[in-house]
Amino acid sequence: MKWLWRSIASLALGLGALGVVLPGLPTTPFLLLAAWAGARGWPQMEQRLLRHPKYGPVIIDWRERRAVPRKAKWMASALMLSSLVSIWLLPAPMLLRWFLTLFLPCVALWLWSRPNS
Template sequence: MIPRPLSQLLWRTLAVACVALGMIGVVLPGLPTVPFLLVAAWAGGKGWPQLEAWLLAHPRYGASIRQWRERGAVPRRAKWAASGMMTLSAVVLLLSPLALWLRVAVPMAMACVAVWLWMRPEA
């Protein structure tokens, strides 16, 4: 069993890393923001309740985090953006010189994620 101070430090480290990745995602096209903030809120709930509360109350991203927690909801705009990025990634991957199995397996995995994503309720 991990001692409480170490456990809290690990949860906080994960939360801060995910907030940092989310902030990078705000300015870097193709890197999602909200999924990282979802993980940050989850990790914050385990080791940093103040950060979790701040994320849930955030004026721009708090509603998305709360909707995910309450209903597993994903906004339609986010579904379209994710689907578009996965399609673009699949096309680039298919045109790359990688092994055939990789050029087929990764787009298939992305297709499964897209189906799962579109089956989620909308915000």
Template sequence: MIRGLSILAWRLGALLTLALGLVGIVVPGLPTVPFLLLAAWCGSRGWPRLESWLLAHPRYGETIQHWREHRAIPRKAKWAATAMMALSSASLWLWPAPTALRIALPAVLVCVACWIWQRPDR
């Protein structure tokens, strides 16, 4: 019974992250690939057919495989992520936001950008 609940939890996690990834295709600023990476990871634990489908996907499968094998992020994705983080940081100054958030968020995003650029390209 516990095994069945575990598989159900992994499948729910895979579906939720897959849904967020699909939303990310049409919503600017919401990333797609990180959610698909998470969906494939959840699928590997409770839904092997979904994992296989994601790995064979013509658009995202190669990116997922490169991440799994080399922890690689394509250069184009690095530039896109960096641009979105810069845009997010800049937009904080256009909207009412607490000063702590205006300082903390850009600092965190700089750390994330540094981490992203340290990953291999392919």
């Protein structure tokens, strides 16, 4: 079972690292997932993430208060809005368009209901 948690943690950490350099790919959710999986099968990785000067406080705030940095809320909201605009401007199935039009604002409302860190 340890290998499964380590695989999830490694994959999430890799995607989080890509999110640092690729616009549109979020970093924080993947680092939260990596820390969560690391706590179950790779405690050293979890501790390293928690001690990271930039991302450690974000992970700790999420765990303790379910708080999200205001900058992350703005970035996520802007990316969701750009996704909605894109899906309506580019060829896409109508069902997908309407699903995202209903779903993404719900995600944004939930996100903005979290405390600021």
